[in-house]
Every structure is written in C-alpha cells, then in structure tokens.
Amino acid sequence: MNSLLGRPATVMVLLLWLPMGALQAAVTARFDRDTMHFNETVRLVIQVDGTGNNARPELDSVEEHFRILSQSSGQNISLVNGRQTATRTWTLELEPRETGSFSLDPIRVGGEESLRLRINILPEEKQAGGGDVFIEAEIEPAESYVQQQVLLTVKLHLAVPLLEGALGDPEGGDIVVQRLGDDRNYNVNREGRRYRVFERRYALFPQSSGEITIPPLRFEGRMDEGARGVFGSMMNSGRRIRATSDPIHLKVKPPAGNDPMLPWTPAKALRLVDQSDPTDSTAVGQPVTLKIQLQALGLTAEQLPDIALPEAVGLRLYPDQPVRETRVDGDDVVGIQLRRIAVIPERSGELTIPGLTVHWWNTETDTPETTTLPPRTITVAPAAGGALVGGSN
Numbered sequence: 183m184n185s186l187l188g189r190p191a192t193v194m195v196l197l198l199w200l201p202m203g204a205l206q207a208a209v210t211a212r213f214d215r216d217t218m219h220f221n222e223t224v225r226l227v228i229q230v231d232g233t234g235n236n237a238r239p240e241l242d243s244v245e246e247h248f249r250i251l252s253q254s255s256g257q258n259i260s261l262v263n264g265r266q267t268a269t270r271t272w273t274l275e276l277e278p279r280e281t282g283s284f285s286l287d288p289i290r291v292g293g294e295e296s297l298r299l300r301i302n303i304l305p306e307e308k309q310a311g312g313g314d315v316f317i318e319a320e321i322e323p324a325e326s327y328v329q330q331q332v333l334l335t336v337k338l339h340l341a342v343p344l345l346e347g348a349l350g351d352p353e354g355g356d357i358v359v360q361r362l363g364d365d366r367n368y369n370v371n372r373e374g375r376r377y378r379v380f381e382r383r384y385a386l387f388p389q390s391s392g393e394i395t396i397p398p399l400r401f402e403g404r405m406d407e408g409a410r411g412v413f414g415s416m417m418n419s420g421r422r423i424r425a426t427s428d429p430i431h432l433k434v435k436p437p438a439g440n441d442p443m444l445p446w447t448p449a450k451a452l453r454l455v456d457q458s459d460p461t462d463s464t465a466v467g468q469p470v471t472l473k474i475q476l477q478a479l480g481l482t483a484e485q486l487p488d489i490a491l492p493e494a495v496g497l498r499l500y501p502d503q504p505v506r507e508t509r510v511d512g513d514d515v516v517g518i519q520l521r522r523i524a525v526i527p528e529r530s531g532e533l534t535i536p537g538l539t540v541h542w543w544n545t546e547t548d549t550p551e552t553t554t555l556p557p558r559t560i561t562v563a564p565a566a567g568g569a570l571v572g573g574s575n
Contacts, residue, residue, distance in 0.1 A: 211289045211296040214366055220281050221306040222379070223251065223369040226299075228272040230291050237292035239272055247284050247303075248276035275369075278303045314342045317349075317427040319399055321386070325433040328391050330448040330545050331480040332432060333362075333513050334384040338401055339370070339377040342423070347403025349382065352430070355394040358387040360482065363510050385515050387482070388434040396430040438543055438550070445487035447542035450480035450514065454538060454555045457520075462558075466530050466565040469500075472523040474538065474555065480545060482508045483517040487540065491523060496533045496562075500524040527562040534559050 214225040226248075228239050241250070252275045259268045283302045288295040318337045326332050338349055352359055362383040370377050388394055405423050437446040457473040464470050474489050483506035491499055502522045509516045525535055537557040544551045 208294040209289065209291050209296040211299055213299065213301055214368070216300065217302045217304065218278070218368075219304045219306055219370070220278055221371045222278075224248075224276050224278075224301070225368065226274045226276055228274075228289060228291070228296070230270045230294065231267070240290045241274075243287035243289065244274070244276070247280065247286065247301075248278055251275045251277055281305050314405065315340050315401065315403075315423050315425045317399055317401060317425050319427040319430055321430055321432060324431075325435065326388060327435050327448045327543070327545065328389065328437055329387055329446060329481075329485060331450070331515065332386040332388065334386050334396075334430070336382045336384070336399055336427070338380040338382075338425070339372070340380070341375055341377050343406040345404040345406050347401065347423075349380070350400045352384060352386070352396050352399060354397045356388065356390040357394055357396070357432075358389060358482075360385045360387075360508075360515060362513060362515070383513060386432070387485070388432060391434045391436040394432045394434055396432070398426040398429050400427075401425045438548075441541070444541045447478070447481065447485070447487060447540070448545050449478040449542055450544075450546050452476070452478045452481075452540065452542045452551075452553050454540060454553050456555055461560070463561040463563070464527060465563040466527050469524045469526045470535070470560060472525060472535070474521055474523070476517075476519045476521075476540065478517045478542070479511070480514050481517040482515055483519055484508070486517050486519045489519060489521040489523075489538065491538060492536045494534065494536050496527060496529045496531070497535065498526045498528060500526070527560070530562045530564045532559055533562050 209228070209230050211226065211228045214227070218224050226244065244250070253272065255270065255272045257268060257270045259266065261267075281303045284300065286299040286301070288298055290296075316339050318339070320335055322333045322335075334352060336349070336352075340347075351361070362385055366379075366381040368379055368381070370379050386396075402422070402424050405421050437448075453476075455475040455477065457475055458471065461470050472491075476486055476489055478486055486506070488504060490501065493499070500523065502524075505520045507518045507520075509518065527533055535558040538555040540553045542551055542553065543549075
C-alpha cells in the first residue's frame, strides 16, 4: 500500500504539446485541477520569480468566482554560481461561488502578470456520503482496445483526521498499471458533511481482450480520536478504520481492423520529430547521423514500435539501440523513443535517405492514421583522393 502521509512521487510534466509562448512568465499561476464540482474546493498556486518583488497578488478576478478559504505563502532563495535567485509562492484554497466554465483575468503581482487561467466548475455531485471513510473509483473510457491507455481515478473520502493510513494500488487481471503524478487533495461536502478527498490517478494498459475485473481497492488506517491524559498524545493510539471500493469492470476490444503485419499502436496523438543536424552534403564514406524521435500521447515508451528506415540504394544504415523514456503529462503518459542512425554513402552523386512512416490507431477519433517524415536528398562528393568506396558512380 502507498502511504498518504509519505513523500510524494516526483511529477515530470512534458511540455512538447504546448506552444512555446506559454512556457515563460515571471508570474505563473495554476489550479491543481482544471475541472471540479461545485461542492469541492480547489488549490491555486501563484509563483513569482526574481528578487526585490515584495508585492502581493491582486486577486480581484479570483474573488469574482471563488471564496478564499485559506492562504499561505513562502519564499525560496538559492545561490548558484554567485548569483542569487528567489521564488515566492502563494497557495490559496478556494471554494467556487457558481458553476460554469470561466476564464480568469491574468493575476498581477507588482509589474508582472500571469497568463489567463481557465477552469470548469460542474454542478454538485449528488452521491451520498459513506460514514467516516469511503472510496470511489471510476475509469475512462469503460471500453477500450488492447494496450490503449485507460484512466483510473480513485478518490478516498475522509471525514476524520488521520494518524496514519495507506491506500492500495490496483492489482489483478492482465493489465499494466502506472501511477500518474502526485495525489491531489481537496475538500468536498456530501449530505451536509465535509470530507477531505485524496485523489489518485493511474494509467491502465489492458494486455488482452475480453472483460477484465480489477478487485476492490482497499484503505487501512488509524483515525485520531483526540485522546489526551497524563501521558498526552502517547495514549492516542487511534481507532482502526477500513474502506474498500467497488470492483471495476473494463471491456477490452481486440486490435482494430488494420494490417495484422503492422505493429498495433493505439494512441491519443503521435508524431515524428527529425532532430538531425541540417546537413545536405557529405563525401563518400563520411557518415551523416540522423536523430529521429517518436512521441506518443497515451502510450509508454516500451509500447512504441522501433524506428527503422528501409534500405536505400547507395547507402549503408547503422542504427544505434533506441533510447526510451516514459513521462507523465497531466492525465496521460507520454512515450518517447530516440534513435540515432549513421548513414554512410557508398557512392557520389545525389542520394536519397528514405523517409519514415508510422501506422497507428487514433483512439480519440477511432480511426487509423499514418505519420511520416519525408525523404531527404544529400549531395555526396567523391572520397578524398578520388577513391571510390563500395562501388562506382
């Protein structure tokens, strides 16, 4: 089981799907969720980079849509290579005033301001509470393809303070599980009772078709009963509490009707990126190194097909082993594969390095797609001294 009181996991956020203009700002502001319900709370984090800025955030646009329940601030100062940098952070817990989809004006701190913020506030959830502690778990989508990413969201509701507690991870079935980022936590009102919610997200990858059942998730902990005596808190051993979720059922379809000879690659988005140096000329025997990256939203790096170029006339291809990395981007995993390929011309003249095509299944549109890199033409000069390598022109 994973402790709710332990050190949170590191979150790696991939920015490759964002425009470059959105990556830099002296003031940054972000909600911990972009969609919430009316009877929940949300956290807003505001950060200011740089020293000498003692201004406080102007929160008029925030207070137009939210009540501020609590606010805390802190400052981090570091010294790197003799240069001092400082970051000030404000954390606000907010309660919505109304439902709807809102665009908040930029938050100004001194002479700087953040980008606009958007949030979607849904109507109040109508589920009843479940005593001191209960678990809700839901998957999206409820029907998927083999190896397609499925989002599992687990919400542990607590109406009592904890001394300790641990929530188990999903297990069972022919399925690969990957946790997505840190736990989120916020408050929610259910039937007149206030709960603290710990929300945990997982990416599930079913490995076989049919119906897969994930057994109930379990929570075990000890609640703080507030017992005090001559020995103080040492006498407060707490009362044990437990909760289980309902089992989760997932319908899994076999690979869609594409060519069975092609790798099955179900993704939300996929692209090829040519990171090679822009070399368009070389000499016989002198290598040109290609650097090709394959990125897929909704797949791990291990699920990606190997990058491989077809054979080409007048060229020898020597691929290195692929470098794979899986990152987390919000509610998705992002699989990345980088491959370097040494291309050595065997003769002079105009030679064509083949293009690359990846066939994949778009799970957002439920249609087959192809992503390509076009071929490249290079001008190859004779080898030094006029010698020919591997043949004649």
